Amino acid sequence: MQENATELMLKGYGLTTAEFFYRMPDYRNVLNSFIWQEYDLAPDHPRLFGFIEFWQEKIEGPLHSVRFTHRTLIGPSEWRNVVGEFTLH
Template identity: 75%
Template sequence: MEQNETELMLKGYGLTTAEFFYHMPDYVHVLNTFIWQEYDLAPDHPKLFKFIEFWQREIEGPLHSVKFTHRKMIAPGEWRNMVGEFRVN
């Protein structure tokens, strides 16, 4: 069952953004970049490391380095469910 972004954030997930630097398969002295974003759990980052393993196994361009950042958008204590609506005429 896929969860929406709000449910993930309430469970402690934050937005992880990674920049992959990799060698071009035909031009090994040329570096290229790839940006990846996913909601992930810090500090272990299981989704990021799963993607890195996939890259090393399936992609021809060998990795040079990976730079990433992680940002928690909301914490469970910062969100509450509101019931009600105000109408302004």
């Protein structure tokens, strides 16, 4: 069963966005880009490096470079139970 984004973030995952620059298979002097986004664990980034390995094994366009950023949106310590009620009018 696949976990939703909130469950992943509570386990410490953050959103990783990567931009892949690769050479076109038929035109080696032409660079193209591909954007990839997935929830991943820093600092090891197993999903990102798994995707890079997949690319190198299965995709014909050789990678030129990869830029990525990682942002932890929430963490387990940011959730707290709030008990209270505000009544307006």
